[in-house]
Amino acid sequence: MIKLYIPKDESELAVIKSILESAEIPYYVRNEYFGSLYIGVAIGSINSKPIFVPEDFYEDAKEILSELVSEEEFEPLVENEEPTAVESLIGYVYDFLFKKKS
Secondary structure: OEEEEOOOOHHHHHHHHHHHHHOOOOOEEOOOOHHHHOOOOOOHHHHOOOEEEOHHHHHHHHHHHOOOOOHHHOOOOOOOOOOOHHHHHHHHHHHHHHOOOO
């Protein structure tokens, strides 16, 4: 999973989730529910809700969201970024369920 974008607020998150769902792009939102406990401005890892997509869908997701989000606002693609345990688990489950087995 690759970090795609960090929405500025709940309404932007809802719109982006709807767009990704309609395009059938799988995604994961870190702190989706827990982050809502801390109201106010998004502050780093406390209450921000970054959106992650599988590597295979990263470019498609950027293209679909390009009318809503400028190129500079997307999270930079970081090579060899260490995923969290939850991100790794989601990646493994996604690969198991959706990748073709050779």
